[in-house]
Amino acid sequence: MASMENYNTTMFAKGGACTFATEIGAMARNPNGHPPVINAVGTATIVLTVLAAIAHTFLLNRERAGRRSPPAAIPPCRRRSRPGRVGPAG
Structure with missing residues (x-):
């Protein structure tokens, strides 16, 4: 079409x-x-478009909620020395 x-x-x-x-x-x-069929076709097109957008939003939010996992405990940051440096520069 x-x-x-x-x-x-x-x-x-x-x-x-x-x-x-x-x-x-x-x-x-x-x-x-x-004829009234033009109004009916226009209304049906708008309704189907809005319903499709709502369904897409619902399914997208549902998929995103399923992927979420509880936050893991994050270990505190440790300062790392640069490789090759053993002691203080001097």
Whole structure:
């Protein structure tokens, strides 16, 4: 299916095929007003997009929560001398 954002390209390159975008575009240009199916398709598209975004966020947070492990005890930092130095420089 061609993208709704690329309507002009779709109209130029579609050949004899009718795509979803061109059908909706033809309905919207109807001089007697557009049919209610355009409103229904737009509403369904928005609802599905929002539901997909919510599901993705939920699953991502669930995955991140599963990866967390309790913080390990961190040993205190020790000063390390440089390799090759045994005593104070002098």
